[in-house]
Amino acid sequence: MLLLSLTGCLQDKCGSISCENGICVDGRCACQFGFEGEFCDEPWYAKFLGEWDAVETKKGDSLTNAFKLNAQFSRVVDTFKISGFAASWGEVFCVRESSTTFKILEKEVDSVTKLVSGEGTISNDLTKVTGVYSFTKQDKDTLVNFSWNK
Numbered sequence: 001m002l003l004l005s006l007t008g009c010l011q012d013k014c015g016s017i018s019c020e021n022g023i024c025v026d027g028r029c030a031c032q033f034g035f036e037g038e039f040c041d042e043p044w045y046a047k048f049l050g051e052w053d054a055v056e057t058k059k060g061d062s063l064t065n066a067f068k069l070n071a072q073f074s075r076v077v078d079t080f081k082i083s084g085f086a087a088s089w090g091e092v093f094c095v096r097e098s099s100t101t102f103k104i105l106e107k108e109v110d111s112v113t114k115l116v117s118g119e120g121t122i123s124n125d126l127t128k129v130t131g132v133y134s135f136t137k138q139d140k141d142t143l144v145n146f147s148w149n150k
Contacts, residue, residue, distance in 0.1 A: 034077030036099060044096050045073060045080040047126045052148035056086065059143040069148065086135075086144075089115065100124075104133050113137045120146070 013027030022031040022040035031040035048071045056065045069084040071094075078096035085092040089109050094102040097119065104118030118133025129148040134141060 034096065043073075043077050044099070045071075045077065047122060048080050048094070048102070048129070049073065050150065052129070052150060054084075054087075054146060054148045056144050056146045059145065086115075089113075094120070104131075109135070116141075120148075126150075 014024035017024045017027065017029065018039065019029035019031070020039055020041040021035035022029045024030075029038065029040045031037070034044050036042050036044055051068055051070050054067050054069045057063070065087060067084060067087040069082050071080050071082050074081040074093060080094050080102075082092045082094065083090070086109075089107070092107055092115065093105045095105060097103050101119060101121045104115065104120065106117060107115040109115055114136050116134045116136060118131060120129045120131030122129050127150045130146070132143060132145050134143050136142070
């Protein structure tokens with residue numbers, strides 16, 4: 001019987017790598033859902049936090065609505081909340097779709113207005129978010145394009 005040990009030939013590519021919210025695989029961190037970065041040390045939502053200058057335009061309308069909104073952590077790593085959405089709709093929650101995109105969740109705004117759906121994408125330089133959302137008001141559907149700038 002011949003036993004051959006090859007442990008001297010194997011290189012541990014993860015020896016000095018510490019992944020905060022993930023595991024090392026072949027020398028790179030594989031992050032848990034909701035985290036990103038080289039060492040999985042950046043929560044996904046962090047890039048969206050803070051004050052944004054928002055501009056909205058309803059489809060078929062040339063008038064714009066400009067206001068400030070504030071994105072905040074919402075206690076779940078793949079979610080953030082927006083205060084001041086659509087200038088006066090209170091808090092709205094957004095959920096991760098991918099590293100750079102999110103889905104805006106449905107919300108009853110008041111007895112006649114309902115935020116139906118929406119989505120947004122952040123730019124590569126993390127300074128601009130663009131997207132679209134739809135709402136119904138007194139049974140009339142409206143589509144709104146938006147952009148937020150830091």
